[in-house]
Amino acid sequence: MLKTITRRGFLTGISGGIAAAALVPRFTWAAERGVEVPGKAGMIVRSARFLDLEMPAEFFSSWITPVPHFFVRNHMHEPSTFDADNWKLSISGEVERPLSISLRELAKVDAHTITNTLECAGNGRGFQQPKVPGVQWQRGAVGTARFTGPRLRDILQRAGIKASGKHVMFRGLDEVPGKVPPFIRSIPIEKATDADTLIATHMNGAVLARHHGFPARALVPGWIGAASCKWLTEIKVLDQEFDGNFMKPGYRMPNQLISPGGEVNSADTHAITSLGVKSVIAQPGDGSSVSSRPLRIHGAAWAGEAAVARLEISTDGGTTWRDARLGSQQARYAWRLWDHVWRPQEPGEYTIMCRATDDQGRTQPQSAAWNPSGYLYNAVDQVKIHVLA
């Protein structure tokens, strides 16, 4: 799972990436047409400014999501300028020796690669009933990529974590409009010093693209996407959880089950960390008409820090279930692709469902635990199809 890449290749990548970033990622606009996003054609535009792009379900067919199909979730404006010579990553707070690292210095630290399924905590919010405010994601605020960069703990150890250091805060270069609170969050020291938590500079072997946090982002595997702060510029070791909008009230789950539409006592909540067990159907698409027999049903399943153990399919609206075949490609924090071949006996309307179970015995529920921000939606996925004669 861990792979060390050569220092020379890494440095070449960095300088190449700076050049690419200068030339490639920018918007162009054509009158009377939709939103144009170079490098991201075909993605579902949930928001153009700030940029929020969802992967359409049919792209769930590749174990490693190509960068052009990888979802984008921005809370604010992407950095409008980037100064490669003066970029620094500072490490401060509860440390013995505060320090700041340049891009070149970062490139000299041993790099590791983690294949990780990154999912926005709000993925599936659009399916919550009653509706809740936020980006109305359906299935595709999730993707799997190989992330490469130094271990966060190697950088933290250079600074020397004091015994009082309990949480690690990340701040990015996002541009904050008006009086909006900045996008700052923290993770507990145990996860920050885990060997798999990285300061990623590369994604799928290429330098991070601008939309994905160039030149460096946190990569907190198995956890909600919000933990993996983009355009990283400041790391601070704290003696307690960071106190700010995106830790509280943002990104919290109620400790108790809430009746749909009900109120939550903010004191009775916890910060969201790992992703739950979840699966989605890539194809056939919801509402599609199909004539092929046999029909291949396929999709992806993931479980955050746990492993997917089983994927079941129902073609009769949940009355009977059969095991699907899990794909051979796997890595600790990565999704499994799955598929199932089905021979519909009769033409007509069918509801196809998929349901994943992980190695901790958690199974996707029939309906997701409702919460006022629509986080961690993981109900059994379903599509309705019409089988033609």
Add this chain to the structure above:
Amino acid sequence: MCSRNRFRPRAWASAVVWLACSTLLQAQSPELPTGPVQAKVRTACTECHDSHIIVQQRLSNKAWSREVDKMIKWGAVVDSVDRNAFIDYLSVSFPPDKAPEPGERAGPGKKK
């Protein structure tokens, strides 16, 4: 403003400017439905983000009033006499029982 950056090693290394082209981007913002405060909502509510994030919501009057108050706290400029009219306009235009917004696909951008 959106013209192609030339690759000039020295120039870009010291300061690479990413072009956000935000004024042109506003033109790509979905139309807001006609209504008493349509123009005021467009001015106050598409300053920081475009209208995609607004038109995709399906919320009750109570939830819209929370959103409007949150955005005012974050810096949206809404005259206090207009607050209720904003909430009514948004609740009538984007209520819970309205069909969801179809997801628009991103285009590839200009090829040169």
